[in-house]
Structure formats: structure tokens, C-alpha cells
Amino acid sequence: DIQMTQSPSSVSASVGDRVTITCRASQGISSWLAWYQQKPGKAPKLLIYAASSLQSGVPSRFSGSGSGTDFTLTISSLQPEDFATYYCQQANSFPRTFGGGTKVEIK
Amino acid sequence: EVQLVESGGGLVQPGGSLRLSCAASGFTFSSYEMNWVRQAPGKGLEWVSYISSSGSTIYYADSVKGRFTISRDNAKNSLYLQMNSLRAEDTAVYYCARQRSHDAFDIWGQGTMVTVSS
Numbered sequence: 001d002i003q004m005t006q007s008p009s010s011v012s013a014s015v016g017d018r019v020t021i022t023c024r025a026s027q028g029i030s031s032w033l034a035w036y037q038q039k040p041g042k043a044p045k046l047l048i049y050a051a052s053s054l055q056s057g058v059p060s061r062f063s064g065s066g067s068g069t070d071f072t073l074t075i076s077s078l079q080p081e082d083f084a085t086y087y088c089q090q091a092n093s094f095p096r097t098f099g100g101g102t103k104v105e106i107k
Numbered sequence: 108e109v110q111l112v113e114s115g116g117g118l119v120q121p122g123g124s125l126r127l128s129c130a131a132s133g134f135t136f137s138s139y140e141m142n143w144v145r146q147a148p149g150k151g152l153e154w155v156s157y158i159s160s161s162g163s164t165i166y167y168a169d170s171v172k173g174r175f176t177i178s179r180d181n182a183k184n185s186l187y188l189q190m191n192s193l194r195a196e197d198t199a200v201y202y203c204a205r206q207r208s209h210d211a212f213d214i215w216g217q218g219t220m221v222t223v224s225s
Contacts, residue, residue, distance in 0.1 A: 032210070033145070034210070034211030034212070036150075036152075036212075042216035043202055043216065043217055044144075044202075044212075044215055045215070046151065046211055046212060046213045049210055049213070050210065050211075051212035054213075055213065087151065087152055089152070089154075089212075091209070091210050091211055094157060094166040095154055095166065095167075095168050095169070096142070096154040096157070097154065098151060098152040098153070098154065099151075100151050101151045101152075103205055107177060
């Protein structure tokens with residue numbers, strides 16, 4: 001199985017800050033990586049697919065990069081509605097696996 | 108509106124069974140691969156099972172293999188998860204999720220809570 005390791009597990013940031021979350025796969029997954037945002041009590045929401053493609057309707061302050069084993073989600077200017085938990089997920093093979101999550105908290 | 112609505116969750120004793128349903132609307136259900144994903148209270152996301160658009164290809168997480176069965180009825184626009192021999196560690200919110208072709212999960216239901224406890 002492919003293990004997905006996210007870091008950091010939590011980050012405290014202020015509105016307007018640039019936030020970067022990393023995700024590392026235990027083996028190469030090409031660009032088969034997705035990023036999700038989840039708010040408390042809600043279902044996850046797809047932000048980024050194929051490592052760097054922005055899902056329709058998602059603000060352009062979200063961006064993704066990387067390929068192979070190392071990936072990054074960047075929020076260029078944090079907004080109040082962005083405080084949430086973020087998960088990466090590999091779509092290269094089954095079983096699908098998620099990272100442990102990164103909680104973005106208000107500083 | 109594209110929508111997935113889960114139902115069938117509840118409280119069940121260890122060793123018991125439950126059948127979850129996911130009703131799809133607003134898109135051509137028969138054209139999409141589907142998945143179940145769960146989230147234990149306060150924990151992260153765990154993929155559970157996958158079914159191809161025709162139902163011919165199925166995968167399970169090792170943690171549920173032999174106990175859970177995924178199925179679909181394209182005529183009824185519905186996805187199912189039959190859960191047998193339930194354990195306390197199966198306690199979670201269960202989400203159905205639509206899969207982009209061989210790719211990410213772009214539409215999620217609101218989730219249904221399953222609690223396994225005596």
C-alpha cells in the first residue's frame with residue numbers, strides 16, 4: 001500500500017498569510033494526487049486534482065504542485081473561510097490512501 | 108443539482124449487520140465510478156471500497172475485506188454498502204463519493220453515522 005505523509009499536522013496562521021502544506025508518498029504516484037478541504041461536521045470538498053488542476057469553483061488562491069513523491073498545497077492569502085483541515089489522497093492505485101490531515105488554525 | 112444522499116446508518120451491536128444506501132441525482136450515475144469513505148470520530152479519512160461504473164470491478168480496504176460488500180443499481184441510481192460482522196472499530200461517518208475517471212473524488216454525500224456498540 002502507498003503511505004501518504006502530510007506535514008505539518010497543524011499550522012497556526014493569520015488572515016492574509018501564505019500557507020504551505022506538504023504531502024509525501026511512499027512511492028512514486030506520478031501526478032495522481034488530490035487535495036481536499038474539510039470543515040467540522042461537513043463532507044470533504046475537492047480542491048485540487050491531478051496534483052495541480054484546480055477544481056471548478058475553487059478560488060485561485062489555492063494551488064497545487066509536485067509529481068512523483070513530493071507534493072505541495074499552497075494557499076496564497078489565507079481567508080477566514082479557509083480555516084479547516086486539509087487532506088491529500090493518492091489516486092494512483094488501490095487501496096486509495098489519504099494523508100493524516102493538516103489542521104489550519106487561527107493564530 | 109448534482110447530489111449524493113446517504114441513508115441507513117444507526118446504532119448496531121457488535122457482530123450485527125447494516126446496509127447503507129447512497130441515492131444519486133443530477134448526473135448520469137451509470138457513467139461514474141463510486142466509492143465509500145469513512146471517518147471515525149475525531150480521526151482522518153479512510154477509503155473503504157470502490158466499484159466501477161458497470162459494477163464489474165470492485166476493491167476493498169483490507170480492514171473490511173470479507174465483511175463488507177459494495178454494490179450498485181444503475182437503474183435506481185443507487186449505491187450500497189452491506190456491512191456484516193460489525194466491530195467497534197467500524198464506528199464512523201460513512202460517505203459515498205463520486206470518482207472522476209480514474210481520479211479524485213469530486214462529489215461527496217453528507218455522510219451517515221454508523222455506531223457499533225453494545
